[in-house]
Amino acid sequence: MGACQTATLKHAPRYPRLAALGHGLQHHRKAIQIIQWTVVGFYAVLLLVPAWLPLPGHQAHILSNLTVFAAFVFWGIWWPFVLVSMVLFGRLWCGVFCPEGSLSEAASRVGLGRPIPRWMRWKGWPFVAFLGTTLYGQMASVYQYPTGALVVLGGSTVAAVAVGLVYGKGKRVWCRHLCPVNGVFALLAKLAPLHYHTDKAAWEDFNRRARQGEAVRHAAPDCAPLIPLKQLDSTSDCHMCSRCSGYKDAIQLQARKPGSELITPSRDRPASAWEFALLIFGLLGIAIGAFHWTASPWFVQLKQLSAVWLVNHGWLWPLETTAPWWILTNYPAQNDVFNLLDGALLIGYIFATGLVMATLLSLALALANRILGAWSWARLWHLSYALLPLGGLGVFLGLSTITVTLLRGDGLRMLWVNDARAALLIATSAWCLSLGWKILGQYAMGLRRLLALGGVVLAIGVVLLAWWLMFWGW
Ligand code: SF4
Incomplete structure (x- = not known):
């Protein structure tokens, strides 16, 4: 048995089927991209078209009126079940389905690629952005009127693309620092029973083997929300995109007890006011x-x-x-x-x-x-x-x-x-x-x-x- 195989077995994942699922997702990047752009198209139609249609009468139904259908999809299904998905699968929504994240990342690939400014790293943004969106949503009756939804959701999407066009290179700077629901998603994802986890011993072991010529180094994964992969022990920022799955034989999709991250929080995430x-x-x-x-x-x-x-x-x-x-x-x-x-x-x-x-x-x-x-x-x-x-x-x-x-x-x-x-x-x-x-x-x-x-x-x-x-x- 070669040294590489020995090391891999020594750090074998506790849940091999889940780890294999993570690797599978990583190898189907194209399929994920097709899903992402399909969601972008669906989102654009539901957001833009109703805003230009006359407002529905009291007799309008979900299946007979596009505006009512869009309101039902956005507020009745999309948002409630995105929240449920956070608790079940962590931020898989962000990494695989979110249209804003996909657009911001795509814009960032062709944008100016500027470094993230200090003001954007301010830790209070998730709180301020959540408060602002919640209050403004009520003022503009965002759940009732497609124009309100267009301003709130569309405004956020335009801002996400603008941030992508200026900051980061192929990254999700918007999602990491400014998205109005980032803070809430980061909290809810802590409850999830699934997470990508770095086995630090396997990481070090890989580095040692690479130095001795027994393992081959690959380029670091393109982690769009900019997570230091060696410290990957919280689901809060991870978008579950699976791009890092298997990196250095140390990162795997794993299971854990729901809420276990709340009982013993990550040491890298100190108490935060x-x-x-x-x-x-x-x-x-x-x-x-x-x-x-x-x-x-x-x-x-x-x-x-x-x-x-x-x-x-x-x-x-x-x-x-x-x-x-x-x-x-x-x-x-x-x-x-x-x-x-x-x-x-x-x-x-x-x-x-x-x-x-x-x-x-x-x-x-x-x-x-x-x-x-x-x-x-x-x-x-x-x-x-x-x-x-x-x-x-x-x-x-x-x-x-x-x-x-x-x-x-x-x-x-x-x-x-x-x-x-x-x-x-x-x-x-x-x-x-x-x-x-x-x-x-x-x-x-x-x-x-x-x-x-x-x-x-x-x-x-x-x-x-x-x-x-x-x-x-x-
Ligand atoms: S750590 Fe980054 S690359 Fe890995 S799954 Fe999470 S978001 Fe994707």
Whole structure:
């Protein structure tokens, strides 16, 4: 047996079939590219054509009207199930299907190839971009109107191509640093049971064999999101494109326990205040507020009280002034116009929900943190990971309200939907509890661990209360 084979066997993958699947994908690059460009074409048609068609009437159906069909595909299927795919397969969506990533990378191959500037590397972009897109999406009623979708999704695509044309050489600089959903995808992918993993011992062993002439060095894989391949032990940035599969006999597609990366986070990814803010204030706060306001009787009351107060004080302009449709929803023919008061209250309500949720969740987690011992910021950040499954489920449930509304508009009664929501919330809470228990186990055992679990239970309760209000309480 040759030295090379010996070394390969010594570092044989734990899941050979998965490793073979990764290698197979790598060898079918052409097929992946065909998929990517097919998705780009499909995306372009669904985004551009409805924006130039007349708005559908109330009787329009998913299968009889392209605009309703596009809304159903984008918001009812595409986005909710992209989120599900993150939890199941990591960021496979990004590497194989995402039209924006494909376009940005293609643009970068023919672009100026400039180095990534410092401002772009700022760690706060995922948080700011997620907040900005969520708020703007609500202001422009992105789920209801194709022109709103064109501005939000199309604007993001144009920016992705522009960044590709200027920065990086055949890379996905946009995806790595500026994509509005990069932060959320990076979080959710941590839950995935699949990942490309570098066996560092096999890596070193390959280098040693290469120095001795027993192994042949190949060019480094073209990793579009610019990941240092030797440290590949997190799914957060990896787009699962499989280009590095088998590199140095050390990188393989492997299986792991779902959520295991949350229990023992990668050492190369220290506690991050931006990540904490994105999860607690963004995903579990602002995102919930963005779904809540349309169902909230408190929002209606607030609007009425504010309008009465303004009229009594002779300030009529906030009630009369409207902004263009690309700033605030403005479709008079549809009887759907936001005045300045509507816009201000909408932003205020979503922000207030974010603040209330973030405060309550931080307090509950801080309680658990304190029970475990002296105050530790890194531990608080780590504990927040226990809530990640509920954060992902919340956005899925929120977006699926669009799926349900459109399907009901088509005559499906779907009486089982609230039972399914309850079942999903219960199952996901159990997952959060189990994750919380395992994370706490990294810091304490026995009674202290059990008491600290109380803080995690409180936090889960806060999130459940928010969804109970939306689907049952109001
Ligand atoms: S590390 Fe890079 S090259 Fe490897 S699968 Fe992930 S994105 Fe692709």
